[in-house]
Amino acid sequence: MAEPPQATGDRGAVRARARELLALAGPVGPDLLEEAVWLHDELEDPPCDRPPAEAAALRRWILPRLPPADGSASVTHFLRREMFARGVLDTGPGPRRRMRVWDYLGTVRFMAYAGTDRALLDSAVQAFRSCLAVAGELPAAERAGLTDHLDQVRCRLAALLGMRYNQDREILLLPQRQRERAAIRDDLAEAIALTEQVGEGSRASGGSRPLPTEWAGVRAQLLAYRWQDAPAERRSDDIDEAVRLLEGAPTPTGDLASGLAWWGSRSLLANALIARGRREDLRRAEQLVTEILDRPESQEPLVRAGILQTLATAHMLRAELDRTDAAAAAAAARAYEAAYRAGLQGNLRASWDAATQHAGWLRLRGRRLDSARRYGEAFRVLPALSRLQRDRGHKEQVLVQAADVSADCVRELALSTDPEDRADAVLVLESARAVLLSEALAGPGGTAAADDDQDAVRLARLAAELDALRRAALTSAAPDALARAEAAHREYAFLAERLRRRDGIARSLPAVWPDVCSAAGSAALVYLVAAAGGGAALVVPAGAAAHDAPVGVDLPDLDRRTVRNLLAVLAEADALRPGERSPRTGETNSRLARRLVEELWHRVMRPVAAELRGCGRAVLLPGGLLGMLPLHAAGLCAAPRVDDWWFLMEETVLSYAPGVGVLTAARRAAATAPSLLLATEPPPSDGPGGTPDARAELAAVRSLTRVRPRVLAGREATPERLLRGLDECDVLHFAGHAESVPDAPLESGLRCAGGRLSVRDLLARGPGRARTALLCACSTARVGTELPDEAVGLPSALLQAGFGSVVSTQWTVFDNTTGPLLKHLYGRWDAGQDLAEALTGAQRAVLRGLGGPVMANPWDWGAFVHTGA
Numbered sequence: 080m081a082e083p084p085q086a087t088g089d090r091g092a093v094r095a096r097a098r099e100l101l102a103l104a105g106p107v108g109p110d111l112l113e114e115a116v117w118l119h120d121e122l123e124d125p126p127c128d129r130p131p132a133e134a135a136a137l138r139r140w141i142l143p144r145l146p147p148a149d150g151s152a153s154v155t156h157f158l159r160r161e162m163f164a165r166g167v168l169d170t171g172p173g174p175r176r177r178m179r180v181w182d183y184l185g186t187v188r189f190m191a192y193a194g195t196d197r198a199l200l201d202s203a204v205q206a207f208r209s210c211l212a213v214a215g216e217l218p219a220a221e222r223a224g225l226t227d228h229l230d231q232v233r234c235r236l237a238a239l240l241g242m243r244y245n246q247d248r249e250i251l252l253l254p255q256r257q258r259e260r261a262a263i264r265d266d267l268a269e270a271i272a273l274t275e276q277v278g279e280g281s282r283a284s285g286g287s288r289p290l291p292t293e294w295a296g297v298r299a300q301l302l303a304y305r306w307q308d309a310p311a312e313r314r315s316d317d318i319d320e321a322v323r324l325l326e327g328a329p330t331p332t333g334d335l336a337s338g339l340a341w342w343g344s345r346s347l348l349a350n351a352l353i354a355r356g357r358r359e360d361l362r363r364a365e366q367l368v369t370e371i372l373d374r375p376e377s378q379e380p381l382v383r384a385g386i387l388q389t390l391a392t393a394h395m396l397r398a399e400l401d402r403t404d405a406a407a408a409a410a411a412a413r414a415y416e417a418a419y420r421a422g423l424q425g426n427l428r429a430s431w432d433a434a435t436q437h438a439g440w441l442r443l444r445g446r447r448l449d450s451a452r453r454y455g456e457a458f459r460v461l462p463a464l465s466r467l468q469r470d471r472g473h474k475e476q477v478l479v480q481a482a483d484v485s486a487d488c489v490r491e492l493a494l495s496t497d498p499e500d501r502a503d504a505v506l507v508l509e510s511a512r513a514v515l516l517s518e519a520l521a522g523p524g525g526t527a528a529a530d531d532d533q534d535a536v537r538l539a540r541l542a543a544e545l546d547a548l549r550r551a552a553l554t555s556a557a558p559d560a561l562a563r564a565e566a567a568h569r570e571y572a573f574l575a576e577r578l579r580r581r582d583g584i585a586r587s588l589p590a591v592w593p594d595v596c597s598a599a600g601s602a603a604l605v606y607l608v609a610a611a612g613g614g615a616a617l618v619v620p621a622g623a624a625a626h627d628a629p630v631g632v633d634l635p636d637l638d639r640r641t642v643r644n645l646l647a648v649l650a651e652a653d654a655l656r657p658g659e660r661s662p663r664t665g666e667t668n669s670r671l672a673r674r675l676v677e678e679l680w681h682r683v684m685r686p687v688a689a690e691l692r693g694c695g696r697a698v699l700l701p702g703g704l705l706g707m708l709p710l711h712a713a714g715l716c717a718a719p720r721v722d723d724w725w726f727l728m729e730e731t732v733l734s735y736a737p738g739v740g741v742l743t744a745a746r747r748a749a750a751t752a753p754s755l756l757l758a759t760e761p762p763p764s765d766g767p768g769g770t771p772d773a774r775a776e777l778a779a780v781r782s783l784t785r786v787r788p789r790v791l792a793g794r795e796a797t798p799e800r801l802l803r804g805l806d807e808c809d810v811l812h813f814a815g816h817a818e819s820v821p822d823a824p825l826e827s828g829l830r831c832a833g834g835r836l837s838v839r840d841l842l843a844r845g846p847g848r849a850r851t852a853l854l855c856a857c858s859t860a861r862v863g864t865e866l867p868d869e870a871v872g873l874p875s876a877l878l879q880a881g882f883g884s885v886v887s888t889q890w891t892v893f894d895n896t897t898g899p900l901l902k903h904l905y906g907r908w909d910a911g912q913d914l915a916e917a918l919t920g921a922q923r924a925v926l927r928g929l930g931g932p933v934m935a936n937p938w939d940w941g942a943f944v945h946t947g948a
Contacts, residue, residue, distance in 0.1 A: 090131075093121050097133040101140055115141050116159070120187065125209075126180035128172035138163050155190035162186075174216040181210035182232060189239060200243055207236035230280065231291045233273045238297045240270035241304060248308065267304060274298040296347045299324040303351045321351045345371050346386065353393050358400055364393040384429035387418035391433065395440050412437070419456060423540045427464040430539075431457050438488075451491035452500065458485065458507040459546065462590075463539035485511055486610035486639075486702065493608075493615035498628030499550045502592055505617050505629055506546070508606050508702060509590030512738045541571040545591045549625065568593045590739065592625065598739035599623045602696040602732075605687055607634075607705050609642045614683070618690045630690050636682040642704050648675050649708065652938065653890040672938035673716045676709060676726070684713035684727055696732045696915075698742060706735070709889055712941030721935045729923055734915040734945040737875040745947035748850045748883030778898070788812075798836040801829070805849040812853045817873065817887075827873040829854075838873070841880035851914060852877055853886045855897060874946035884914045888942040896939040899932065900925050915945045 097118045100111065107115075115137055122134040142163045145156050162168065162183055170176040185206030192199040210232050214222060222229075244266040274297060281290050299321035306317035325348035349367040352360040368390040371377050377386055391414030398407035415437035422430030438453035485507065492504035544567050571591055596619075598604060604619040606629075614637030617629040651661055652671035660667055666674070691697055699710055711733040714726030727733065736742040789808065791800055796815065805811060816830035828837035854873065874885040886904075903921035908914060922943070925934040934940055 090122075093118055094131055094133050097122065097137055101133065101136050107144060112141065112144055115144075120184065123168070123180050124184055126177040126184075126213075128176065130180075135169065138168065155187055158186055158190060174213050175221070178210050178213040178217070181206045181213060182228075185210060185232075185235065185239075189235070197246070200239065200246075204236065204239045204243065207232055207239065211236070226280070226288065227291070230277045230288075231293070233277050234291050234293045234297050237270040237273040237301065238293070240266040240273075241297065241301045244270065245304060248304075267301065271298075271301050271305065274301060293343070295324040296344050299351055300347050303347075303354045307354050318351060318355045322348065322355065325351055342371055342374055342377065342382075346389065349389055349393070353389070353396060356396060358397065361393050361397045361400070365390065365397075368393065382426075384418045384422035384424075384426045384433065387414050387421055388429060388433045388436070391415040391418055392436070395436075411440075415453075420543075423460070423536075423543055425536055427460045427536060427539060430460045431464055434460075448491050448495060448500070451488040452503070454485075454488040455492060455500075455503045455507050456543075458488070458510045459542055460539050461510050462513050463536060486608050487612070489608045489617075489702075490610045490613065490615040493617050493629075493631040494633055495631065501617060501629045501631045502549065503546070504615075504631070505595055505604075505606055505619065506590050506592065508608065508617075508700070509595065509738055509740075512700075512702070513590060513740060537574060541567055541574070542591055545571065545593075549592045594743065595619060595739050596623045596625060596627070598698075598742050602698050602734075603691060603694050604629075604739070605691070605697050605699050607637075607683065607687075607699065607701040607710070609634075609637050609639050609703070609705055611639055613638050616683075616687050616690075618687065621694060621696070632686045632690060634683060634686060641682060642708070645675060645678060645708055646704060648678075649890065657893070669936045669938045672936060672941065676712045676714055676937045676941065677717055679708060679710055679713040680715060680727070684710060688727055688730075691731055694731055698734055698736050700736055700738065707889065709937065709941045709944070711735075711944060712937040714937070716935070716937065721933065724935055726926065726937070728919050729926070732916055732919045734947070735874070736946060737878070741875065741878050742948065745878050745883040748878075748881060748948070778902075794832040796831050798831045798834045798840065801831055801836050802840070802844060802847075805847040808849050810851045810853070811849045812855065814855050817854050825876070827876055838876040838880060841877070844880075847881065850881065850883045852882050852884070853901075854888070855886075855892070855901065874944075878947050882947065884945070884947040886914065886918055886943060886945055889944060890938075890942045892942050896925075896934060899934070900940055900943065903929075913948075915948075918943060918945050 097115075100115050100118065103111070119134055119137040119141065122131050122137070142160065145160045145163075167179050168176070168183055170179055185203045188199045188206060189203035192203065211229065214225065214229055214232075217225070244263060247263040247266070274294060277290065277294055278298070281288050302317040302321040302324075306314055306321070309315070309317075325344055345367050349364040349371075352364040352367070368386060371386055372383070372390070377383050391411050394407050394411035394414055398404050398411055401407070415433050418433035419430045419437075422428070422433060434453050434457035438450045438457065441447075441450035441453060489504045489507055492500040492507065495501060548563055548567060568591060595604070599619045599621055601621060603621045606617040606619075608615055614634035616632035616634060618632060619629045620627070623629075648671055651663065652668035652675070655661060655668040655671075657669075658667060661671065664671070701708070701710060711728055712726060714724065714728075716724040716726075718724060736745070789804065791804060813829050818826075818828060818830060818835065825839040825842070826837055828835045828840070874887045877885050900921050903924040904917050907917035907920045912920065922940045923929075925932075925940050927933065927935075
């Protein structure tokens with residue numbers, strides 16, 4: 080299938096592609112049909128009095144190729160067929176035609192929404208609003224003749240606003256989203272007002288104007304929302320009115336429309352009864368849902384998952400009314416699990432909702448480990464669910480909702496005695512970080528194309544299947560589990576690679592255990608997380624196999640407050656000049672640094688080091704704010720004699736990575752041996768805390784024997800020339816200013832003469848020849864703080880842009896320490912060590928004064944970190 084144009088505003092490209100399809104005769108595959116539908120809708124949006132001729136031609140081309148209306152067609156295609164066949168969009172020019180087109184666009188976008196891409200829901204709301212606005216332009220007599228249809232549009236708009244309100248109200252309890260409360264509640268108020276307008280119109284006609292079929296269901300659902308969200312002491316009889324409205328739904332007559340109406344009214348009635356929550360209401364709701372599940376309309380996985388979740392909620396509430404009712408509790412658990420599995424077939428939002436609701440209930444009952452397992456299931460669909468959202472704000476909404484439970488969930492799983500739980504903990508972390516990294520770096524073409532959706536959902540299903548097969552392999556429950564897992568992983572890898580090729584950079588894909596094992600081939604992986612009640616580490620040993628599980632390490636003294644306190648110490652040290660004392664503590668930055676790394680040793684790395692004993696190399700994958708701390712520099716330096724100081728990096732080469740997907744890509748990218756080094760001198764800087772004199776760095780660069788450096792100095796180092804240099808060199812050594820913008824990583828970059836070379840520029844350019852970067856500037860390794868578990872900084876961004884290995888700094892660096900360290904680093908690198916080994920060797924050398932002055936204090940050498948391969 081040809082890729083559709085990326086920019087919807089490129090109308091010329093859309094029309095040209097439409098003409099190519101119109102030239103095709105005979106049957107076509109589903110991909111081309113979907114593309115034709117997409118092109119048609121693009122040409123009609125926004126509606127105009129005289130649309131492009133290609134739009135009408137596409138309708139004629141599409142109509143005979145749509146699936147027959149015999150039950151095999153989707154509801155969306157069924158409605159599209161009906162509207163195309165009746166010539167709804169072929170009305171003569173004028174407001175009436177624009178109104179009809181807005182109605183069509185709202186309908187098909189809502190049907191395509193299916194609980195996944197929030198942008199489609201928002202677009203449908205706007206289309207129906209536009210439909211009503213355009214209707215106001217019609218002459219009064221003509222508008223009167225459309226009263227029934229406009230009432231239907233009002234009901235549809237009210238239903239969509241209610242749906243959006245229901246989705247958004249989940250964030251009303253989050254303090255950081257309080258500013259959105261009024262806008263969220265406005266949706267509900269507007270929706271209820273629309274139903275009242277329809278009802279008043281019917282009453283004013285004396286009954287001659289019947290209410291739309293869907294009016295009672297829509298209004299009842301909105302009243303139930305208002306009743307649920309009102310304080311108990313201020314609740315009115317909304318819920319009783321909702322139940323009355325939904326009673327007596329007509330029996331389906333056999334056609335699709337009546338079947339859907341019956342199913343919808345029964346489902347809404349069940350939800351209203353559940354909201355009222357009396358024992359007899361819950362019993363009846365269970366009966367209603369059971370009836371619905373027996374209907375053919377409910378067999379489609381898209382809707383079945385939601386129905387099963389309704390059933391689970393009824394069982395759960397009945398179990399809460401009577402804690403001795405074990406049968407209701409067991410039935411709720413089975414229904415939640417069934418809803419989760421059904422959602423994997425195409426309604427990932429339902430899978431997420433079923434798993435998180437089940438987890439919350441278990442947590443309420445004190446079953447924290449079982450709760451963590453359910454939250455783990457929810458996080459496994461997070462990458463695909465996020466991918467299906469086209470807007471970063473909507474992705475963030477899903478992530479923020481998960482913020483309070485992710486770290487706690489991982490800690491519970493990490494400390495479990497069950498090896499399956501510990502492996503799940505790693506996959507939960509990988510899934511969350513993949514989403515955060517890809518969304519923070521969503522550059523040109525950064526959102527998934529519509530034709531990627533099926534692949535994304537299929538990946539989520541395969542990830543769940545691989546989880547089950549991994550559990551079977553770990554427990555030896557299925558002798559053939561490993562062979563089946565290998566086959567499933569081959570399919571997973573094929574789909575993942577196809578999506579990566581379309582995206583240009585690695586996107587949010589579900590993590591699978593074989594990929595983790597592959598990444599741990601030559602180095603142990605150490606995942607670190609800090610939760611409200613303590614922290615945990617998960618150590619995946621080097622050479623881990625499919626049947627292995629990570630080792631869980633309890634870090635009881637590493638909670639979120641401790642991390643913030645340690646960051647405060649680091650910030651205090653970084654604000655001081657060498658030798659200056661803190662006005663608060665009276666300590667110098669050197670003394671503060673020693674205190675910091677000792678705290679990191681005792682609270683974090685000492686228990687981890689016990690698991691790394693004898694391991695020559697490890698990759699640290701810290702979560703969230705932990706990534707801003709010098710974990711690699713942890714050690715003991717309180718003894719009076721420097722000779723008695725000891726640091727973990729003297730025993731183990733430590734580097735960092737944001738996740739195994741990026742680490743694996745970085746290893747591929749770093750395979751090229753350097754043939755030419757590009758070094759840049761900074762333009763002059765008069766500001767405080769500027770980059771140190773780069774002469775010592777350049778001297779270290781020029782000492783290389785394997786390569787001949789090319790130098791861009793001063794005003795020669797423009798963004799344009801630097802970009803050209805990256806296509807001619809293997810290594811970038813940047814001795815100028817860098818700017819890390821943790822909460823907007825695309826804006827991070829290198830300050831050059833006459834401008835800045837940003838990560839956005841590098842992503843737009845694509846991978847070049849340069850695959851290694853040494854950023855010898857201040858604070859270039861800081862990560863983000865805006866989102867939960869943010870794992871994005873300038874090094875991670877560069878890895879995503881095609882670099883394989885990055886050296887950067889966690890705080891301000893100065894020439895008197897940078898020069899000697901880089902001399903050792905380049906000497907080792909020139910001798911054949913890889914960059915991580917060379918950096919660790921250089922830090923060991925300056926620490927012990929090998930071939931130069933002793934720089935034992937971690938403030939002098941600990942700023943430099945290695946990220947990647």
